[in-house]
Amino acid sequence: MNEVEELLKNIDGQFKDVVGVLIVDRDGIIIKSTINEVVETIQNYGMSIAQIVEMSNQALKENGEIQFLRMKTKRNEFIVVPDKEFMLITILNANNPSLSHGQHALSSN
Template sequence: MSASKSSPSAREVVDVDESEIEETINRIKSHKGVLGVIILTKDGVVLRSTVDEETSHAYASLVQDIVGRTRLGVRDLDPANDLSFVRIRTKKHEIMIAPDKEYMLVVVQNPNFKEGSQNETLRVRALNVDDDSDRT
């Protein structure tokens, strides 16, 4: 095998995948109530996001922890099993996480979205240490 016949460069592979990634993100964003889409590496590094950087990194950190702990719990119950999807519903949002071997897809949506209403902007709300209003 000659050196001139090498496999495609990483950049060429990324270019092909970029269009597929963009298409997938746009398709997901088009669903009613979707507030944000975040694609992470398995280590929690943000690769792509439709929300601001601070929000992306906050979700990335939490999601990585949730997936890691949940995966351990699933494997404790059955070592032959593995985590394939996590869905968390809160009063305001629904967080759907699809972990894979190398990547994680995170979609945050408003489950109470009503047709004709305007989508909110997904942002992390900083809490003051002295502010206990959300801890009831």
């Protein structure tokens, strides 16, 4: 699992707006995270996004599975790459130039 952790840290360090990177299972349960303190909000993100992917797969089922999802809300941006068993979720800060790296609303590494 060391390689996975390195990969996550790489994604996390590459962009200053990255709040954190999660690997969740298909139910949204967090397996790995670059966010030290997995607060309820982060766990909820995992569950909500797993739900959205599941629901999108059903809604667009004749189109094949969702391979990539990018979703921007007022507060965050989520980049999601679902795989068979797991899902990679990158959480970014959306449009918040006043918050510098490490000081954003959600604590990150």
